[in-house]
Amino acid sequence: MLLKILLIEDDATLFKEIKDRLMDWEYEVYGIENFQNIMERFAKVQPDLVIIDIQLPKYDGFHWCRSIREHSNVPIVFLSSRDHPTDMVMSMNLGADDYIQKPFHFEVLIAKIQAILRRVYNYSTTTSDxxxxxxxxxxxxxxxxxxxxxxxxxxxxxxxxxxxxxxxxxxxxxxxxxxxxxxxxxxxxxxxxxxxxxxxxxxxxxxxxxxxxxxxxxxxxxxxxxxxxx
The missing domain is CATH 1.10.10.10 (Winged helix-like DNA-binding domain superfamily/Winged helix DNA-binding domain)
Structure with missing residues (x-):
């Protein structure tokens, strides 16, 4: 069974790039169509991990992180072009599992995702010894x-x-x-x-x-x- 990732990113080009690369690693990737109803999408997808940008339409990523944490302990990874230390501190205080600054190497994102999934779900990318x-x-x-x-x-x-x-x-x-x-x-x-x-x-x-x-x-x-x- 493929693990599901909810990618909350409003940049269509970046969303497609990240989605395509994650699908290469055999993850199911879901996006957001209506950024005012992210929690409805979250409830429908029931993702195994959430990747979320800070700067989003209507409400920022911190808002949605709070909302998700009210209902779930699902792993959350922040992506952001903002480099102020308080953003990272804020994300960790809200219960995020990691914070990656844009621009980033995709290999780093994959490594962090796999590390989190191994820790939380005892997931392994190796199917055989x-x-x-x-x-x-x-x-x-x-x-x-x-x-x-x-x-x-x-x-x-x-x-x-x-x-x-x-x-x-x-x-x-x-x-x-x-x-x-x-x-x-x-x-x-x-x-x-x-x-x-x-x-x-x-x-x-x-x-x-x-x-x-x-x-x-x-x-x-x-x-x-x-x-x-x-």
């Missing part, structure tokens, strides 16, 4: 990767990074996204530590003939390669 990648079996529970050339043992950080990459294989995964999820997972990884872990992961993969499995996209991040049809 076994993954198949480049003809190899990736055992997420035992921290192992094996193929016909042998087997390698990975550290918890290395298997976590590999999992995130192969979940988005053939797509660039930004360093910022990786560090956000690793940080939330209480691994407290730094930029330099991420580089070290990826380099070690590559060296281990090379031991079983998978040295070309992970590519670096300079200035962007990393990509786990998977040939079409493999």
């Amino acid at each position: 076994l993954k198949v990648w480049m003809g190899a079996t990736v055992d997420l529970e035992r921290n192992r990767v094996s193929n016909e050339k042998g087997m390698i043992e990975l550290t918890k950080n290395e298997i976590f990074i590999l999992k995130l990459l192969i979940e988005r294989k053939n797509k660039v995964v930004s360093r910022e996204y990786l560090m956000n999820l690793l940080w939330d997972d209480q691994r407290f990884i730094s930029d330099n530590t991420l580089t070290v872990n990826v380099n070690r992961l590559r060296k281990k993969l090379a031991e079983i003939g998978m040295e070309n499995g992970i590519e670096t996209k300079v200035g962007q991040g990393y990509i786990a390669i998977e040939q079409v049809g493999k």
Whole structure:
């Protein structure tokens, strides 16, 4: 069952961009047609998470956050182009779970959404402890990767990074996204530590003939390669 997100954003262009990206991650996304009746829409959708802008027609996001909190403990994430510290303090005091300032990297939004959903609903993006990648079996529970050339043992950080990459294989995964999820997972990884872990992961993969499995996209991040049809 797909988790439902209510996106309360009056900028049509931004709404469509966020909705399309969230749907790529297999979330159901609902919007607002009448900004005077947001609570009616909320009651009808019964979302698992709410993303809300501060500056909205009629009443601002703080107003609607108060209204939602009177009826529900659903997770709420604020999006705002306003950078005054009091806005963040206000949102937290009203019971919001996070505050993201515009413009933002979409990977950061996804990382925060997944972190909140894991915490609140014990939700996991991993449906199985076994993954198949480049003809190899990736055992997420035992921290192992094996193929016909042998087997390698990975550290918890290395298997976590590999999992995130192969979940988005053939797509660039930004360093910022990786560090956000690793940080939330209480691994407290730094930029330099991420580089070290990826380099070690590559060296281990090379031991079983998978040295070309992970590519670096300079200035962007990393990509786990998977040939079409493999």
